[in-house]
Structures are given as C-alpha cells and as structure tokens.
Amino acid sequence: MEKEKTVEAYLTKNENWRNELEKLRAILLRTELTEAIKWGIPTYMAHGKKILAMGAFKHHVALWFHNGVFLKDEKNVLINANEEKTRGLRQWRFASADEIDADLVYRYVLEAIQNQKEGKEIKPESKKISMPVELKEALDTDKELKSEFFALSPGKQKEYAEFIGSAKQESTRNTRLEKCKPIILTSKGLHEKYRK
Incomplete structure (x- = not known):
C-alpha cells in the first residue's frame, strides 16, 4: 500500500x-x-x-x-x-x-x-545489547573487527549479536560468527544486502 x-x-x-x-x-x-x-x-x-x-x-x-x-x-x-x-x-x-x-x-x-x-520529553531507553561469548571473544582478539563493529549503529550491532547468539549450539554460533566477520569489516549491517 x-x-x-x-x-x-x-x-x-x-x-x-x-x-x-x-x-x-x-x-x-x-x-x-x-x-x-x-x-x-x-x-x-x-x-x-x-x-x-x-x-x-x-x-x-x-x-x-x-x-x-x-x-x-x-x-x-x-x-x-x-x-x-x-x-x-x-x-x-x-x-x-x-x-x-x-x-x-x-x-x-x-x-x-x-x-x-520547556524540554519535557521522555527519552528512549537505550537497551543494552546481549553480547554472545563468541562475538565478545572475537572482538577482544581482533582490533579491526572491534573497531568496525562499534562503528556500526546500535541497531546493526544488535542484529549481529542476536543472529549469532540465537543459535543453540556453540558450533552454529561459531559458524555464524565466521560468516558475519567479513560483512562487519565492510561496515554493513547483517541484512543490508536485502534492503533497498
């Protein structure tokens, strides 16, 4: 519509x-x-x-x-x-x-x-991103990845964290992390290729 x-x-x-x-x-x-x-x-x-x-x-x-x-x-x-x-x-x-x-x-x-x-307004609450262990460890060991990740908007950071963290098995979380690293390094969101 x-x-x-x-x-x-x-x-x-x-x-x-x-x-x-x-x-x-x-x-x-x-x-x-x-x-x-x-x-x-x-x-x-x-x-x-x-x-x-x-x-x-x-x-x-x-x-x-x-x-x-x-x-x-x-x-x-x-x-x-x-x-x-x-x-x-x-x-x-x-x-x-x-x-x-x-x-x-x-x-x-x-x-x-x-x-x-008079400035009376309710400010949006910033929600803390729940960072999966695998992503946190990767960011701690790779300075370039960390720099690119935290340069992304909070919404894009959340997309990556949720995508990686939502996998039930550790092996799947690690596979997802490896697929996400090159995308993060291009300063793009997880689903950006699907957006116009």
Whole structure:
C-alpha cells in the first residue's frame, strides 16, 4: 500500500471521518505547529520535534500527544492505549464531530507545545545489547573487527549479536560468527544486502 503523501490524500482516504479530521486539523493549524505526513498520517511538529499526530480508526478518530504524559489532563480525556509498552504517548479519542470541544483541544495543544519548549520529553531507553561469548571473544582478539563493529549503529550491532547468539549450539554460533566477520569489516549491517 502506498503511503499518503499529503494531508488532503489522507482525508480523502478516510472520507467517513473527514468532518472530524478537518475540525481537528483546523484547530491544530491555528497554532505554530507545522504539518507533515509521517508514517502515513498527519503529524504536527514545533521546533523540529513531534508534538502530536491525528488519525482515523474504525470506531473513532484520535489525537495522540507524543509526550502526553506531561499534560495536566484536568478533564481526564487522555488514555494510554498500551499500558505495557507506552511510556509517554497519550491518546484523545472522538467518536463524532460533536465530541470535539475546539477550545479544550486548543488548550491541550498549546500546553503540549509549551511542554516541548520547556524540554519535557521522555527519552528512549537505550537497551543494552546481549553480547554472545563468541562475538565478545572475537572482538577482544581482533582490533579491526572491534573497531568496525562499534562503528556500526546500535541497531546493526544488535542484529549481529542476536543472529549469532540465537543459535543453540556453540558450533552454529561459531559458524555464524565466521560468516558475519567479513560483512562487519565492510561496515554493513547483517541484512543490508536485502534492503533497498
């Protein structure tokens, strides 16, 4: 499926929620937020930071505030859609245009912008890479390999560590390590040849 390139295309695609989306969009555009399509949905930013996004679902439209956890939420309208995984994101759902209180939405949006200006944001937790013994030993004995490995992005390092470490037998882990060494030395990720 081709990602939407414009907000108008997104609205057309979600014609059954068009009135609600346009009402929310009009509120958002009264602020200093800039509008863009990111991940196929209308996203609103200020000072280079994502503040919120809006989207249409089967039974509702929603605004989600990227750092909504910092909003006062005096009207208790925000929800955490995934308690186990979501730390900062908060949603505000609307089942009809009549549920959208323009003044209240505007106040929440202004507060979210102000929070961003004050630097209130949840930083992503960096997850420690579980390094298999075979890879650790190879890096400790080969300085060039170690240098190239740690020059890779954390995501690429994790790909290698998981690929090697997921083998149940030591012989398989060693075979995988030997196959990975030349790829690491070319400064490429494990699956980079498959990516465009």
